[in-house]
Amino acid sequence: MPYAIELLNITKRFARTVANDDVTLKVLAGSIHALVGENGAGKTTLMETLYGLYQPDAGAIRIHEKEVTIKSPHDSIKLGIGMVHQHFMLVPPLTVLENIVLGAETTKNFFIDLKKTTAEISELAEKFSLNVPLTEKVENVGVGIQQRVEILKAIYRKADILVLDEPTAVLTPQETVQLFKILAELKEQGKTIVLITHKLNEVMAISDHVSVMRKGKIVGHLETPKTNPQEIAQLMVGRPVLLRVEKSEHKAGAPVLGVKELTYVDRRGVEALKSVSLDVASGEILGIAGVEGNGQSQLVECITGLIRPTSGSITINGVEIVGLNAREVFARGLAHVPEDRIKRGLVIDLSIKENLILSLQALPQFSSRLSMKRAEITSNAELLIQKYDVRPPDPNAITRGLSGGNQQKVIIARELSRNAEVIIASQPTRGVDIGGIEFIHRTLVTARDSGKAILLVSADLNEILSLSDRIAVMYSGRIVKIFPDNKVEESELGLYMTGSNQELIREAK
Ligand SMILES: Nc1ncnc2c1ncn2[C@@H]1O[C@H](COP(=O)(O)OP(=O)(O)OP(=O)(O)O)[C@@H](O)[C@H]1O
Ligand SMILES: [Mg+2]
Incomplete structure (x- = not known):
């Protein structure tokens, strides 16, 4: 079977961080390929590079066996690539239909042929079992439906390669089952799917192949039927992992x-x-x-x-x-690990060490009447960074540059270390x-x-x-x-x- 996607020796740096280090990933056309790895391993960066949001510093991309240059999402959409980001990018006050056609209007003027478009989208929705209420406003539908809208939007733009970044994080078990049915249907119809996830049961349930990333590199390509969650987990983390809470x-x-x-x-x-x-x-x-x-x-x-x-x-x-x-x-x-880490848990333009004492500044441990105790604040950070394995392990690193999972570890470290x-x-x-x-x-x-x-x-x-x-x-x-x-x-x-x-x-x- 031919390859739909070939990412060849891709390197992508952000300042000192090498997010993708000579990464090669090949995805067979018509298959479901899972991409897994620790927080900050470089999964999102790799897929956003494919989608044209980043330019690689080195390496080449081939789509359907032809070398391509992808300078923007506009280019990738033209190549038939669609991406469903972890945070949906829909416009809440607009209807489902409007969201699907937004930016893809095929007519020369601003008016879309409503009847024709509705018919086209209904047909697509039916073909892929993507049930959505077309005339409902997006703000009134649940996340499961919103996700279907995102998928439908990509397919309406004629995507035959679909990338989903942690799509099940916000779904109920029933919605996840529904999504997997849809993905299986898409595969059946010849589409190629890349699925980023942290959930190994999902990898086992739906993928044909799985690639594992660690610290910017690919550390394994496996055929799903020939592997198991333990093996994948060990590759991801570099040590055996307990998959069950004791x-x-x-x-x-x-x-x-x-x-x-x-x-x-x-x-x-x-x-x-x-x-x-x-x-x-x-x-x-x-x-x-x-x-x-x-x-x-x-x-x-x-x-x-x-x-x-x-x-x-x-x-x-x-x-x-x-x-x-x-x-x-x-x-x-009372300690609180808030759900919205950016809004409530962190001041993301402050350093890790400052975030680790947020709302605790006044404790005698960290400040005297006249000044902050700098040495104590730094050693507190060093201790917690080590204990909670925060990366990068630098108390002075600005929190904004951390991957989502590492930002979460900073909050957990602070809240659970308070008494x-x-x-x-x-x-x-x-x-x-x-x-x-x-x-x-x-x-x-x-x-x-x-x-x-x-x-x-x-x-x-x-x-x-x-x-x-x-x-x-x-x-x-x-x-x-x-x-x-x-x-x-x-x-x-x-x-x-x-x-x-x-x-x-x-x-x-
Ligand atoms: N825009 C950016 N500016 C600076 N550094 C970045 C940027 N985007 C990502 N990074 C860094 O690149 C590395 C890879 O991040 P990426 O978001 O690709 O990881 P990931 O595998 O998707 O992690 P997660 O599972 O937490 O989503 C991390 O060290 C991250 O801090
Ligand atoms: Mg990510």
């Missing part, structure tokens, strides 16, 4: 965090939280499962003092904290590689064993199931179910999460 029985103590009948009505008048009650005991991890946008963010923001609930109570060791601001709540013994009694962890391993996940999971379990009360919010069911001692499911602003342990099937959780289990949900109300 966890002893939990011995929950007294409730530490208490949430009672919490409601929150947002500025638009939407009731984002509807009488939410839960508690988290010392020595336990309570996992909150749910599709994003069902109130989890507001719940966490209320608890951490970022927004004020409309009614209800939140207590730490019986003491009311509603009405305190974030700083005051932290002072009462807080309650830890709120939102999507703690989103975008983190398996070595990093193993480490973060172990750290959370150790914190639990030392008596911390941990509230874990995650869209990743594997994470919920493997870490939680009890599981609460949120749907539409409510806790619709609390499982007393973690012995529940993913599919059953999925039903509660999507509100499909209406009867059971009514029962839970």
Whole structure:
């Protein structure tokens, strides 16, 4: 079979970082090729180079066995390459249809032939089982649908090579199954697909080949049916990895965090939280499962003092904290790993060492009455960088230049090294590689064993199931179910999460 993509000896540098170091990757036409590797390994850079967002410093690209120069996404689209980025690039107030045709209008003037276009897109949607509501505004559809819109958009531009960068990070298990059906269908119809992912079960489930990157280099090309998750993980990380969390029985103590009948009505008048009650005991991890946008963010923001609930109570060791601001709540013994690391967790133009003491500057450990203790701040950073394997291991590196997974490690390091009694962890391993996940999971379990009360919010069911001692499911602003342990099937959780289990949900109300 001929190659659809040949990236030959590609090198790409950013200042001192060699993001891609003499990388050669060949993808057979009509196949699904997984690209895996640690955070910062260079996966996104390589694919964005193929898509024309970066120019390689050295190397050549061949598409369908012809050497090409790709100076911009415009060039790559003309060559039949489409890319679905991890952060979707749709325009929320426009309709699905408008988003699909945006920038691809085929007519000479600005007016598109609505009827003809709708018919064309409907036909494509049907052919590839990409069901989308064409006249609905993008802001009103969920992430799973948005992703289909992105795929449809690429196909409408006649892409026969499709690159997806961590497409399942925000999907429910059901949506992931749907996406994989679509990918299989696309392959069936002759398309070539490159899939970047950190999830090895996905690699095994759908790919024909898998290439592994580490530190800018390719360290292995494997045929999926002839390998296994252990082998891939070892290649990725360079050592054997525990793919399962080791966890002893939990011995929950007294409730530490208490949430009672919490409601929150947002500025638009939407009731984002509807009488939410839960508690988290010392020595336990309570996992909150749910599709994003069902109130989890507001719940966490209320608890951490970022927004004020409309009614209800939140207590730490019986003491009311509603009405305190974030700083005051932290002072009462709360640590927070926020879901939006750029907005809430980091000041990305500061150095790693400064981010590692963010909101802790005032502690006597780091400052005296007159000045900051520079040596202590640096040695604190050196210690945490080493412990959490932050790369680059340079306390003075500016956080903006770190890969997503490494930015996340900086936040985790800061929040888990504080001596807080309650830890709120939102999507703690989103975008983190398996070595990093193993480490973060172990750290959370150790914190639990030392008596911390941990509230874990995650869209990743594997994470919920493997870490939680009890599981609460949120749907539409409510806790619709609390499982007393973690012995529940993913599919059953999925039903509660999507509100499909209406009867059971009514029962839970
Ligand atoms: N625009 C940029 N400027 C400076 N450095 C960059 C830039 N983009 C990427 N890098 C660096 O290049 C390296 C590779 O980054 P890349 O984003 O390709 O990694 P990745 O494999 O996609 O990682 P992740 O799994 O965390 O998404 C990292 O060290 C990163 O810090
Ligand atoms: Mg990436």
